[in-house]
Amino acid sequence: xxxxxxxxxxxxxxxxxxxxxxxxxxxxxxxxxxxxxxxxxxxxxxxxxxxxxxxxxxxxxxxxxxxxxxxxxxxxxxxxxxxxxxxxxxxxxxxxxxxxxxxxxxxxxxxxxxxxxxxxxxxxxxxxxxxxxxxxxxxxxxxxxxxxxxxxxxxxxxxxxxxxxxxxxxxxxxxxxxxxxxxxxxxxxxxxxxxxxxxxxxxxxxxxxxxxxxxxxxxxxxxxxxxxxxxxxxxxxxxxxxxxxxxxxxxxxxxxxxxxxxxxxxxxxxxxxxxxxxxxxxxxxxxxxxxxxxxxxxxxxxxxxxxxxxxxxxxxxxxxxxxxxxxxxxxxxxxxxxxxxxxxxxxxxxxxxxxxxxxxxxxxxxxx
Amino acid sequence: xxxxxxxxxxxxxxxxxxxxxxxxxxxxxxxxxxxxxxxxxxxxxxxxxxxxxxxxxxxxxxxxxxxxxxxxxxxxxxxxxxxxxxxxxxxxxxxxxxxxxxxxxxxxxxxxxxxxxxxxxxxxxxxxxxxxx
Numbered sequence: 001x002x003x004x005x006x007x008x009x010x011x012x013x014x015x016x017x018x019x020x021x022x023x024x025x026x027x028x029x030x031x032x033x034x035x036x037x038x039x040x041x042x043x044x045x046x047x048x049x050x051x052x053x054x055x056x057x058x059x060x061x062x063x064x065x066x067x068x069x070x071x072x073x074x075x076x077x078x079x080x081x082x083x084x085x086x087x088x089x090x091x092x093x094x095x096x097x098x099x100x101x102x103x104x105x106x107x108x109x110x111x112x113x114x115x116x117x118x119x120x121x122x123x124x125x126x127x128x129x130x131x132x133x134x135x136x137x138x139x140x141x142x143x144x145x146x147x148x149x150x151x152x153x154x155x156x157x158x159x160x161x162x163x164x165x166x167x168x169x170x171x172x173x174x175x176x177x178x179x180x181x182x183x184x185x186x187x188x189x190x191x192x193x194x195x196x197x198x199x200x201x202x203x204x205x206x207x208x209x210x211x212x213x214x215x216x217x218x219x220x221x222x223x224x225x226x227x228x229x230x231x232x233x234x235x236x237x238x239x240x241x242x243x244x245x246x247x248x249x250x251x252x253x254x255x256x257x258x259x260x261x262x263x264x265x266x267x268x269x270x271x272x273x274x275x276x277x278x279x280x281x282x283x284x285x286x287x288x289x290x291x292x293x294x295x296x297x298x299x300x301x302x303x304x305x306x307x308x309x310x311x312x313x314x315x316x317x318x319x320x321x322x323x324x325x326x327x328x329x330x331x332x333x334x335x336x337x338x339x340x341x342x343x344x345x346x347x348x349x350x351x352x353x354x355x356x357x358x359x360x361x362x363x364x365x366x367x368x
Numbered sequence: 369x370x371x372x373x374x375x376x377x378x379x380x381x382x383x384x385x386x387x388x389x390x391x392x393x394x395x396x397x398x399x400x401x402x403x404x405x406x407x408x409x410x411x412x413x414x415x416x417x418x419x420x421x422x423x424x425x426x427x428x429x430x431x432x433x434x435x436x437x438x439x440x441x442x443x444x445x446x447x448x449x450x451x452x453x454x455x456x457x458x459x460x461x462x463x464x465x466x467x468x469x470x471x472x473x474x475x476x477x478x479x480x481x482x483x484x485x486x487x488x489x490x491x492x493x494x495x496x497x498x499x500x501x
Contacts, residue, residue, distance in 0.1 A: 063451045064422045070448030071420035215433075301413065331449055336414035 018096075018347070019365055020334050021355035023295045024202075024252050024323035025091065025100040025141075027134050028081035029126065034106075037125035037132075042118055051118075054111050057205035059217035063329035072327030080327025081105065084137055091326045092140055095334045098352065098365050101142050102134055103172060103202055103252060109149035110174035110204035116151035120158070123148050127162045135167050142362070144172040144200060149185055156191035163195035169359040170250070172200040175207045175227050181238030189244050196360050198248040198293075203227050228254035229262050232292065236266065239279040241291045248358055250293040256320050257300060260313030263288055289316050293358050295323035296350065297332040304339040317346050321355045370484040376476055379404075384445075386419035389472070389485050395419040396474050396483050397456050399443050405456045406472030406483045407445065412461065416449035418469075426455070426462070 031052070035043050045051045064070045068080030072090060081087060091097060106126055108119035123146045135143040145162040147155035159171045171192045173180065180188075180201070192199045209223040210230075228251045235241060235249065266284035274280065282290075302310075311317055324332050338350065356362050371394075373379070373387045379398045386409060387394040395409040395418050409418040426442035444462065445454045453462040459469035474483045 064446045064448045069416075070422060071417060329449060329451065331414075333414040333416075 017368070018334065019352045020095060020097050020322060021352040021362065022091070022095075022097050022100045022324050022326070022334075023200075023250065023321045023355055024103050024297060024325050025087070026081045026105060026326065026328060027087070027102050027130065028079050028105045028327075029129055030078070030082070031106075033133075034122065034125045034129050037128040039121055039125075042121050042125075045118060053106060055205050056208070056213070057220070058213055059220065061329060062217045065329055067329065068327050069329055069331050072331075084134065087326065088138065091324065092138070095324075097140060097334075099140055099142055099355075099362065101169060101200075101355075101359070102130060102144055103200065104130065104144060104146055107146050107172065107174035107202075107204065109147065110176040110206045112176070112206075113150035113178075116148055116154075119148040120151045120154045123155075124158055124161075127158065127168075131162075131165065131168075135165075139363075141167075142359075143168040144170050145197070146172055147188065149173050149178070149180065149188060152185055152187040156187040159188070159191035159195055159197065163191070163197050166361060168197075169361045170198045170200045171195075172202060172252075174202050174204045175231060176204060177206065177208050179234035179238075180231055181234030181236070181240050183238065186240065186243065189240050189247055193244040193247045196246075198250055198358055200250050200252050201228070201231055202252040203254060225254045225258040229258060232262060232288065233266060236284050236287050237277045237280060239277070241287045242279060242281050245291075248291055248293065250295060250321065250358060252295045252323065253297060253325055254294065255298050255300070256294050256296055256314075257310060259288070259294060259319070260310065263314065285315070289314070289319065292319070293321050293354060294319055296320050296337065297323040297325045298330045299332050299337045302339055304341045307339050307342065311346065317349050318354055318357070320350050321358060322351045370482050373474070373481040373483050376479050376481055379481055382423055384419055384421075384423065385481075387483050389483065392470070392485070393417070393419070394472055394483055395421075395445070396481065397423065397443075397445065399456060400440065403457075404474035404476070404481065406474040407454065407456065407459050408470040408472075411447040411449065411452055412467055412469065413447065413450055413452050416447040416452075418445055418447055418454070420448040421445050422448070423456070426453075 031046050061067045065073055072080030074083055108123050126146050130143050134141050145159050145168050147158045149155055162168050203224055207227040210226050263285035270284050369389050371387050371389050373385050373396045379385050381398055381400045383398055385396045387396055393409040395407050397405045411418055424444050424446055425438040425440045426444045428437040428439050430437050443456050445456050459471045461467045472483050
């Protein structure tokens with residue numbers, strides 16, 4: 001006879017007064033809503049010629065609500081993250097979030113590189129739309145500067161322009177199929193360092209696995225951490241972190257459990273092959289501990305002991321920053337995603353202190 | 369503890385209604401064959417609101433890659449968040465039958481549907497939800 005596990009029917013964590021900085025919240029724009037913010041010369045490519053962002057992923061997101069939580073979609077059919085009031089109700093108020101860092105939807109860096117002028121303009125429009133419709137609307141909401149990474153000089157100018165805003169706390173670059181350690185992209189990292197902004201790297205539906213796109217969505221989603229490992233390896237061994245020693249990078253939506261393996265393997269390769277990349281001056285695991293952070297979502301079910309072993313594996317309590325990924329289907333609940341019973345000091349670091357240290361412009365927590 | 373869920377004609381085949389039994393959120397489901405089932409509405413994974421989930425035919429474990437076989441006699445409630453699948457008759461997750469939602473007795477009484485606590489289908493018990501139509 002099989003044993004039946006105990007099941008909590010009422011969350012205990014709900015009663016905790018946990019301070020939370022959510023480092024991955026997706027607001028969503030309709031293309032037409034960007035038109036007022038887009039230079040007039042570009043508008044006809046959306047209104048008349050039907051431009052749409054390219055999407056490589058060959059599957060449906062195989063969840064009850066598709067890309068979104070079923071309960072986060074709007075009754076009028078708009079996708080999750082389209083409506084401020086619903087986001088406030090389901091996320092900010094429901095979980096008493098102190099600050100939510102927006103990570104967006106439309107990001108040119110994940111798209112194929114062609115037509116950079118249009119996409120650079122579109123990112124500027126997106127940033128202005130984001131400011132007016134989200135960041136300026138709620139003091140708990142903080143913005144990310146979106147850029148077109150395939151136009152690095154203008155991406156740097158956009159970081160200079162929007163990075164000056166006190167409530168835009170990072171520059172974000174979505175991952176497509178390009179390794180961003182290539183010196184071609186360095187102006188972006190230079191601009192982020194110049195503006196004292198972390199860089200957020202976020203995967204996309206255009207991020208392949210190491211073998212491209214397999215037959216099934218479950219394969220692709222299982223292998224999402226691969227592309228994060230690729231980018232970390234690229235940034236480290238192409239010297240980005242040595243070239244910009246004050247730069248901080250947060251890997252968003254890749255989870256955390258791949259990090260110990262990557263540290264160990266990269267260190268071993270560095271010991272054996274360092275002379276190929278003499279511009280790299282520190283052990284990769286040290287670079288990761290000093291200059292990388294990781295948003296926690298999507299978490300995997302694990303015991304407190306296993307989670308603490310993960311912390312031991314990365315050798316630091318300072319690397320993980322809590323995130324929900326609202327409104328997407330693999331949303332992590334602040335009340336349930338982490339194992340119960342973690343040390344209080346570690347919980348504080350993950351839920352808000354690590355993010356406070358990561359983002360120089362993060363406002364102070366308000367008294368409750 | 370008993371709670372009226374709705375009028376009988378307000379819950380058709382393939383539809384769900386939420387109910388509250390004290391501190392417990394319940395989802396009441398009428399299967400396509402007309403039987404009624406009651407499950408705790410809090411997903412065992414991260415507490416997703418199952419009353420906002422979706423009902424599907426069960427996708428049967430098949431023999432070959434690319435073979436999809438549906439079992440319309442075994443309806444599945446899929447969590448609106450991460451997609452954990454529950455057999456509406458037993459409350460068991462499809463991937464691990466030892467993980468099981470609490471089930472509740474659901475009845476038609478007069479012109480109403482009621483759900484109640486503390487009778488057959490108690491916490492974690494595998495098997496029929498003892499629903500009656």
